[in-house]
Amino acid sequence: MPNRAISKSPLLFVNVDGVLTSARTYWRDHTHVRDALDPVALQLLQKFCKETKLTVVIASVWSGFMPTAEQWRAEFKHAKLDIPVVDVLALPKNGVPCWPTLVESYMQERPGIPYALLIDDAVAKNKDWVVHVNALTGLTTVELLKVATLLVPGTRVVSELTSLNRAFKS
Secondary structure, eight states, X not given: OOOOOOOSSOEEEEOOTTTTOXXXXXXXXXXXXXXXXXXXXXXXXXXXXHHHTOEEEEOSGGGGTSOSHHHHHHHHHHTTOOOOEEEEOOOOTTSOOOHHHHHHHHHTTSTTOOEEEEESSOOOTTOTTEEXXXXXXXXXXXXXXXHHHHHSTTSHHHHHHHHHHHHHHO
């Protein structure tokens, strides 16, 4: 059962496939969960959460075999990462998740808390809090800038990510 303690910091819902995994890691041998996770995406997420004080809720079919925040934190700790996972959205009983709908339902119990969803799927195109990630590349600073603009606008993090992304476009 999910932890229903209400966090006061903005929540970042993270879908794992295509966000924390990518073409860089998907095709290698998977003997353990951590083998499929993209170390670049994980390091970006860790730094981003530290800089923005965001907390993470896992919103992924991976919740079927890692259903608790404690399991996710332990997995990240094993990889020498400190990603502040506070909860995991459970798969619906019918097994067909619509993550934006599940996120909206989750947030009904947390009015006034800003949130965003990182997902590789083209779902909920009309929702401004859904940030789409290219599943081939996984999470990049481009998506983190979009999240920062939504959840911590006007901060140093937004300025730094804007500058960084411009430098790569040059």
